[in-house]
Amino acid sequence: MRPSKAGKWGTYQIQPGKSKVFRLEDAIQVMFKRVANEVWIATTDLSKKQPDLKPLIPEQTETPEQPEQGLIEVTDEQIEASKQKWMRWALKSGNANLKIVPAFPNLPVVIQPEYSFRLMRGSSARFYTRIPVFIQVRDMDERDLLITEIPSHNLARTWFGTFTDGEICYWFKTTARRELTEDVYRPYLCVCPITIINESEEELYVDKVSIRGEQLTVFGDGKSLWSDEMTIKYKGGKDFSDLIVTGVPPQEAPNATLLNKPRNPVNMGLARRTFRKLHDLHSKIG
Amino acid sequence: MTEWFFSIDYIPVIRILLMLIIGFLLLFLLRRYVTKIISDYYTAHYGMLAGKVVYYLGVVIILVSILHEMGFSLGPLLGAAGIVGLAITFASQTTVSNLISGIFIVAEKSFEIGDIISVDGNVGSVLSIDSLSVKVRMFDNRLLRIPNETVLKSQVFNITRFPIRRVEFKVSVAYKEDMDRVRTILFDLADKNEFALQEPKPVLIFDGFGSSSIDFVFNVWCARTEFLDIRNSLYPDIKKRFDEEGIEIPFPHLSLYKGSVTEPIPVSITQGGLNQTKTEGNT
Numbered sequence: 217m218r219p220s221k222a223g224k225w226g227t228y229q230i231q232p233g234k235s236k237v238f239r240l241e242d243a244i245q246v247m248f249k250r251v252a253n254e255v256w257i258a259t260t261d262l263s264k265k266q267p268d269l270k271p272l273i274p275e276q277t278e279t280p281e282q283p284e285q286g287l288i289e290v291t292d293e294q295i296e297a298s299k300q301k302w303m304r305w306a307l308k309s310g311n312a313n314l315k316i317v318p319a320f321p322n323l324p325v326v327i328q329p330e331y332s333f334r335l336m337r338g339s340s341a342r343f344y345t346r347i348p349v350f351i352q353v354r355d356m357d358e359r360d361l362l363i364t365e366i367p368s369h370n371l372a373r374t375w376f377g378t379f380t381d382g383e384i385c386y387w388f389k390t391t392a393r394r395e396l397t398e399d400v401y402r403p404y405l406c407v408c409p410i411t412i413i414n415e416s417e418e419e420l421y422v423d424k425v426s427i428r429g430e431q432l433t434v435f436g437d438g439k440s441l442w443s444d445e446m447t448i449k450y451k452g453g454k455d456f457s458d459l460i461v462t463g464v465p466p467q468e469a470p471n472a473t474l475l476n477k478p479r480n481p482v483n484m485g486l487a488r489r490t491f492r493k494l495h496d497l498h499s500k501i502g
Numbered sequence: 503m504t505e506w507f508f509s510i511d512y513i514p515v516i517r518i519l520l521m522l523i524i525g526f527l528l529l530f531l532l533r534r535y536v537t538k539i540i541s542d543y544y545t546a547h548y549g550m551l552a553g554k555v556v557y558y559l560g561v562v563i564i565l566v567s568i569l570h571e572m573g574f575s576l577g578p579l580l581g582a583a584g585i586v587g588l589a590i591t592f593a594s595q596t597t598v599s600n601l602i603s604g605i606f607i608v609a610e611k612s613f614e615i616g617d618i619i620s621v622d623g624n625v626g627s628v629l630s631i632d633s634l635s636v637k638v639r640m641f642d643n644r645l646l647r648i649p650n651e652t653v654l655k656s657q658v659f660n661i662t663r664f665p666i667r668r669v670e671f672k673v674s675v676a677y678k679e680d681m682d683r684v685r686t687i688l689f690d691l692a693d694k695n696e697f698a699l700q701e702p703k704p705v706l707i708f709d710g711f712g713s714s715s716i717d718f719v720f721n722v723w724c725a726r727t728e729f730l731d732i733r734n735s736l737y738p739d740i741k742k743r744f745d746e747e748g749i750e751i752p753f754p755h756l757s758l759y760k761g762s763v764t765e766p767i768p769v770s771i772t773q774g775g776l777n778q779t780k781t782e783g784n785t
Contacts, residue, residue, distance in 0.1 A: 326701075372693070374700035375666050375723065382665065384725055387700040 223438050224286040224403065225475055227356055230255065230312040235295045236287040238316055238351070240404040244368045246316075246351060247300055248287065253310030257353065258300030259366050286316060303364065309357035317476045318349035318406065318441055319365060320429025324385040326374050329392035332423035335450075340413040343392040346405040347429060349441060352476065368404035376426050385426060396468060406434055406441040409466040416452020428459070430479040435465045435472035442469045518571050521564060529560035547614035550630060596651070600634040603650035607631060613660045620659040621648055666699065667726045669733060673740060674715035676750035681708075681716065687747060691739050692722050697732035699723045715752040 230236055230250040239245040242262045249256040327345050335341055348369035355361045374387035393400065400407060408427060414420040427446075435442040445466045449458040465472035533553045541549030569579065608631060613619050617628050619638065624646055626638040636653050638646040648656075661667070675684050685706055692704040702723045709717040724732040744751055 370696070372696075372698075372700050373725070375702060379666070379702075380664050384665070384699075 223436055225317050225436060226286055227313060227315045228287045230287075230314060235290050235292060237290050238287050240351070240368050241402060243348075243402075243404040244351070244366070246353075246366060247290075247295060248314070249295060249302070250312050251304075254304050254306050255312050255314065255363070256302040256304050257364060257366075258302045260300070261370065263369065305363050307355055307357070309355070311357050313356040314363070315352075315354040315356050315360065317352050317354065318404075318434045318436075319352045319476050320347065320406065320432050320434065320443070320479070321350055321367065321371065321386050322365070322430070322479070323373075324376065324383065324426050324428045324430070325371070326376055326385045326387050327392070327425045327427060328387070328389045328423065329425075330389065331392075332421065333392070335412060335414040335420040335422065337414055337417055337419060340411060341394075342409065342411045343394055344396055344400070345390050345392055345408050345410060345425075345427070346400060346402070347388060347408055347427065347443070348404055349406050349434065376424075401440040403441075406443055407468075408432070408443040409445055409468065411445070411447045413447065413449045415449050418452050420450050420452075431459075431461055431481065433463060433474060433478050434476040435469060436475045437465075437469040437472035440469070441475070442466055442472050514571055518568050521568055521571065525560070525564040525567070529557060529564070532560065533557045545614055546616060547631070550615060551608060554633075596649075597634065600650040603654040604631065604633050607636070607650055607653055612658055613663070617663065618661040620661060621653060621656050624648075625661070662726050665726055666702075666723050667729055668702075668721050668723050669729060669736075671720040671722065671733075671736060671740070672709075673718045673720050674712060674752060675718075675744075676714075676752045677716060679716070679749050683747075684718070684749060687743055687749070688718075688720050688740070691736065691743055692720075695722075695732065695736050695739060697724050697728045697735060699725070714754050 224238065224240075228236070230248050232250050232252070235247065235249045237245055237247050239262075244262055245260045247256075247258045247260070249258075325347050327347075329343075329345075333341070348367065348371060350365045350367050352365045353363045355363055371386040371388060374385055376382050376385045396407070410425070410427075412420070412422065412425075425448075429443075432443040432446070435444070442465055444464060445462040447460040447462075449460070451457060533556050536556045537549045537553035539549075540552040566576065570576070613628055615628050615630060618625065619628055621638070624638065624640065626640040626646055629637040629639050629645075631650075633650075635647045635649050638648060640646050673684075673688065675681075688706055689704060692698045693700075698704065699722075704720065704722045707719045707721065709719045711717075722732065722736065741751070
């Protein structure tokens, strides 16, 4: 039985010959089909709003009397009519006990706030940003073996670094909110509370922040997905910024339950170059 | 004959044979092991180099041991080897030049195994950097052997050295088109293309007034491995969007004149088959 705070996320069994659908609002739906010891999985990007890619199940609204269901059974006719491109996995146990959990993207995400801001020396700011999660499908009978992971949202990519050294990241333009309002909660977006402390002797201009999701835990409180509390201490100049990840739910969701562990747990005190000051790369192209 | 056969001391011969067999067997195993370990921890390039160093050192050690077993003194041998080596050097200048060039190529590290390079217009993936030549697998699956000396003297582009790459798209529009609108559409297309990176930001450069078009160069960045993907997706996107937006991609127009001061010969195009061109006037 999945915990109530997990919302749609949890463990489900797919019986032979049955088809089920997992839907995250108007972002994505994932279809599961069981054929012998195989699990067939297909996805539909609902954000494109194409007429031939309609959701197979209605979006649910959770009430205290009617908890939200994760996987909803659909008929073979519905599945066949949707004309999906299936991916197939033959499972060792053949029971198809699948765990469906949210995870942070497999690359760092560069967040560009809608409006950049400046932090004066010695000051700090706490803001909230949201990152689209990946949907991980794991085989519970094989010690949580990862079967596949599906992005809930097609993220653009960007380059974070110099022309000769850096890394490919996902790119997500969002608002760096100072306060949480009800409209920020979406089932496919993980709310990340970030506190930035400017410990340098200079003004900090924040136009982009790189968030290493691989080091973050995903929590859920039934209303939203949450990352752990992140604190970034900016030291100034070419010094690395310190990233502190607490590993516990943020103060906004104290009772949130653990949904997924970090891909690569952070080493405490690990220095990460997190900020990028205004270095417009294209100005160097000439 | 029989006496001679039985008079030979076979112990040193067996020793030499054992040294050869066991020595080379161990050497091959050691070379493979070192290559694998170094390749796993560093790169295939360093793995290959380490393997070669181990192999040649091993060969020298085995040969010296065998000569010692045969009773040769190393001092005079080295002296003779020096003289012979000098003679061979003069006789094979190209080979020596390639050998030395190979050392410089390896030391310079302009490219490594697996990199895609362009040498004198030949583009391919580096298979190996050997003592005498660099072996390149061309994209049509031919093997290109380039002598090290040639590589050292040539202009070599390492296409995959850096993780990201800029792709140039040449775009031409008719003179009547609004340049700001064209700019907005191109940036929107780059923004929506799955292979285009958001940063470094795309750049639109005005390339000049062409004979029948306004020409632009649209520079978009992508991951080095997605160079072909972006070329094969963004060009069709541009064509499709320009068609939808009614932006004309011009082609050269040719006006025919008769004499020096006459009007152009009127030409009208009608729908139909091959005989669709009707000419009027004095032809």
